[in-house]
Amino acid sequence: MYSLNDFENKALLDEALAEEVCQLLQSAIATKGKASIAVSGGSTPKGFFKILSNKAIDWKKVTVTLADERWVELSSDAGNTRLVHENLLQNNASSAKFFHLKQGETLCEETLADLNLAANNTLLPLDVVILGMGEDGHTASLFPCSDQIAEGLDESNKSALMMVQPKTAPNQRITFSFAALKQSKHVFLHICGDSKKQVLDKALSSKDIFEMPIRAFLHNDEIDTQVYWAN
Template sequence: MRTSNFASPQELNLAFAERIARLLNEGIATRGKASLVVSGGRTPQGMFAQLSQQDLDWSKVVVSLADERWVDSSDESSNEKMVREHLLQNKAQAATFIGLKNPAQRAQDGVDDCVAAIAQMPLPIDVLILGMGEDGHTASLFPCSAQISQGLDLNYPKPYLAVQPTTAPHWRMSLSLAALLNSRHVFLHLTGEGKKAVLDKALAGTDEFEMPIRAVLNRADVELVWAP
């Protein structure tokens, strides 16, 4: 794992946004389009605001989510709502967004529509930005869920699976480990000493079912982007 440390979240947000923009520009120049898959939560919001103002041909960028709570897109806990409010603004309004929540009442019944939607995205993913929970989950690959074996199975046949964590509300839709690994550039974006301690614990152990972030760290060239 490579590490980029910054003195403050504000310094991180600008530098990371500029780095992502360069990578997306490279993807556009090389392949005509570029793909960006992001995570939810509060951590990336400031960086998204900076990224939304970067100069690139956003009309050639496809944005989607690593995971989503199975709630309406107007719900305060919706990752789509957060991304629309913080990233798909300013210049980034021109990007194509592929949401995960669809009309299916149950997440389990919405998997196939999500699989069809990802077919619109340039693959491999150009830039994947992951977060990490206090329990070591990433995307919605929760150690507590009954679906974690499927999610970490590299032979699982679909890029998405429905997940029900027992330690957090809502069914979720999540990219599988294999789908996450199908990325050219993988970043783990963390802030605060608490998350750094969780990461240190993850790096010190080997059980991927205990802390699923280990499954990504063990198989991908991950760059940690961190600020206290």
């Protein structure tokens, strides 16, 4: 299910989300000696990233990864790896580890197998997941238009990471599956603006997850999705 946390402005949201995530990462480190977090890209999380990067966390025990990534050059503005390095893996967070989703030139079965093995051994279950949401209701790279959406939303999917080729957006993608993301006890949906609030309202009005994949997180009784929204 979900809880809506709304804020008067983006600055207050970023501060609150950064503090909450800080506490969760510190708790994971205290409990098991390490922590992992998957974040999303785009312009929305930049302020949150910068605040979180200054938090006094034992960052060398934290592994950061992306919920999904476009299969483009790591230096490309089209991907999110550069965004995370320039905005999150700075200041105190510069000592964190980063788990690259884009490794190698070709997203083939062998590459996916290696990445899945590494993710299962070092990351999962993720301690914290920060999701975004597209205008079509996609989250991570779980696109309703893709031929891979049934596999992506299958709760019995054994693959933590999978290839997705959206039909309404550019670039081949690598994404964590819903089955992998839902393992996290702390799932957040970070959105801003009236248009995203309208998409959220539509997502809450029905339970058809194949029409809007974000519904898989909002309506699942096993997932406590914390929605953080500001105008």
